[in-house]
Amino acid sequence: MNVERRWHVVRFLLTSFFLYLVWLVFTASLEPYSLIFGAIGSVGIGALTHTVFIAEHQANLRYIVPNxxxxxxxxxxxxxxxxxxxxxxxxxxxxxxxxxxxxxxxxxxxxxxxxxxxxxxxxxxxxxxxxxxxxxxxxxxxxxxxxxxxxxxxxxxxxxxxxxxxxxxx
Amino acid sequence: MAVREWLALVAFASAIIFGTAGMIGMFRFPDPYARMHAGGLLGTTATFSVFIGSLLLAPDRATAARIVIIMIFFLISAPTGSYIVGRFTWETGLPVWKPKKRRNITDKEQEK
Structure with missing residues (x-):
């Protein structure tokens, strides 16, 4: 796995995690139906948009993750x-x-x-x-x-x- | 009325004051930049005060959490909106309005 590919995976995971967090706050329910559909949606949207959400040249986690x-x-x-x-x-x-x-x-x-x-x-x-x-x-x-x-x-x-x-x- | 409701009333009243002042400022200032100061900033504060008032009146924690999230998104989106208008105005090359009598400026500058 080369560096570029790994950076893609990290960005994808961060984007999906962020989307899922927002989904949890907005739905505010712990029913399995809502949890599963939120996960599917955030993974799908994360796969499509991670290149836009986190730019490729910001190649350091401390540029993105806040204190x-x-x-x-x-x-x-x-x-x-x-x-x-x-x-x-x-x-x-x-x-x-x-x-x-x-x-x-x-x-x-x-x-x-x-x-x-x-x-x-x-x-x-x-x-x-x-x-x-x-x-x-x-x-x-x-x-x-x-x-x-x-x-x-x-x-x-x-x-x-x-x-x-x-x-x-x- | 409970204390919470009085505080919410204060927040809503300040929203009305800021919103009205923003409207007046939009008509009083002559150029887009200064108008954006009045319209964008005071409009943001008016909306924000409404959010704070509704946060104080929120019936349960889930609703309050959502209002907080909306407030954070609004804090990001409102300045971005006025930035877009400001950037477009700046790109068209519109000069800045200079009032006849300037405040807070050195004497040397006034002689010019």
């Missing part, structure tokens, strides 16, 4: 960010005090999943929306911009979140 403790912690942090940013946005809508600008910076995260989560988190945090993500280069629209310095802007926009996500997917 569960930090992941749950991060979920709560993101919810706090969501409400904080909404209150800021609420104020901006009524006062109209904004200084929009496009900023560019790079991220040091290596995994595709982590970069996607970082882009989504930037959209959630106060006054920033990710416009483009090319490999490690992010284009961000910042509504409350107060600096011209690219590195300082990157630190203000993503600094804390990048460290948190770095703990989840190293």
């Amino acid at each position: 569960p403790l930090h992941l749950v912690l991060y979920l709560f942090i993101i919810i706090a960010f969501l409400y904080q940013s909404s209150v800021m946005m609420l104020r901006a809508v009524f006062t109209g005090e904004v200084s929009p600008r496009i900023v560019h910076f790079r991220t040091r995260l290596r995994s595709d999943v982590a970069r996607m989560i970082l882009a989504n988190s930037i959209t959630i945090t106060p006054g920033t929306i990710t416009l483009d993500l090319n490999d490690d280069h992010l284009t961000v629209h910042w509504l409350f911009c107060d600096t011209n310095h690219a590195k300082a802007a990157g630190e203000r926009v993503k600094g804390r979140m990048e460290r948190f996500i770095g703990n989840i997917w190293p």
Whole structure:
């Protein structure tokens, strides 16, 4: 069994396992009928879609499998960010005090999943929306911009979140 | 009413406030980027508040678990949606709206 084939099998197993987990949560029943059909469905869909679900070049398990403790912690942090940013946005809508600008910076995260989560988190945090993500280069629209310095802007926009996500997917 | 129901009421009320503000922001801001901030972000928070309210009123654990799963999927899908719109706008080359009077900017920059 060569390396490429083994990587296919690992990806297929991970995808099927994830699908089966979601199936169990959504059906919330332990009847044999439901369990068997869930297994057949998740294996079938896993066989068809594992190449899309986990990209071939992400050839390291630590790029894909998250640290569960930090992941749950991060979920709560993101919810706090969501409400904080909404209150800021609420104020901006009524006062109209904004200084929009496009900023560019790079991220040091290596995994595709982590970069996607970082882009989504930037959209959630106060006054920033990710416009483009090319490999490690992010284009961000910042509504409350107060600096011209690219590195300082990157630190203000993503600094804390990048460290948190770095703990989840190293 | 129980404490749980009062908390749910607060969540639903904040959903109404955020949703209305998002709508107002959509009409107040002049360019798509700023509109997306208002519409996308406040819309996400409004929906999220409704989810939190229904989580508080969930009759049993199985329903609560499903609501949590839906919340997580929503946290992934909502920013992705506004990212798609934002990327398309950015690709068309639309310049960013600059308000006449800028806040939080150095004096040197204002002279230009």
